[in-house]
Amino acid sequence: MTKPDAGGTPATVALVRAGIRFTAHQYSHDAAPHGAAAGYGLEAADKLGLDPDQVFKTLLADADGNLVVAIVPVSGQLDLKALAAAVGAKKAVMADPQVAERKTGYIVGGISPIGQKSRFSTVLDETAELFDTVFVSGGRRGFDLELSPADLITVTGAVLAPIGRDR
Template sequence: MAVGTPATVALDAAGIRFVVHAYTHDPANSNFGLEAAEAIGVDPDRVFKTLLAEVDGRLVVGIVPVSGKLDVKALAAAVGGKRATMADPAVAERRTGYVVGGISPIGQKNRHETVIDETVELYDTVFVSGGRRGLDLELAPGDLVDVTGAIIADIAR
């Protein structure tokens, strides 16, 4: 079911099954992931947020449950780096082609090295942004790994 975002187009092109979950985003709410979990009616541990960090001068995507935070040191270690800091939101938007609060790990403008927190393996399906605020996609963790080329590591705290 294509919704017309780069994420849904990429999933359709890859032949990956997914379910679209659209909801009305409250512009006053800046906690996008928890808003999505509540609107969709699922445990926040199953909803994953997509964050960009700079690791030794390169951008790396970290995907962690919305109920936690990205451990930038663990992310750096997972990709063989030493130092990591969160990327500037404007850089994240420019490099992914998505707006903050709607950054999908799928179908980004530039492909980035990607790490997904190991808790992704606890669920039959997980939720990630579909490429805009108010749109999440549900898919199997293995498919998320495949479509993003990600590795799995302990990167959440």
């Protein structure tokens, strides 16, 4: 399942170095703003024929002055109050997209929770445990990685918490 040169992104390099099994999935990204779907993650679910609950998006938030990575299903939204609680902060707000790109080394729509330029506290929505594997961005638009939730937690140092909510 591990593909040493699959995609050649910092995310795949980090997974290979950590000895974590994954499967790379490429699809044709619609270059129109946010693709044909309502967002990059929903586009990935649609193009790969997946349940949107199993595809997770990576978001950066500012929690009391500290950047935090939140990983939630593309079928829902990030609950900022729940994220703040999960990291012991009073308040969380979405990080500026330019800050997110600069700090992670990835572009919006292709931000992977794996292999970021800096290591941040990471919170994975607890629904990830409902699946044998989940899908996250592989580090560019049109490229997702499939791996077990346990391996995603290991490679990112994530904690599980109920941080997602329905749209």
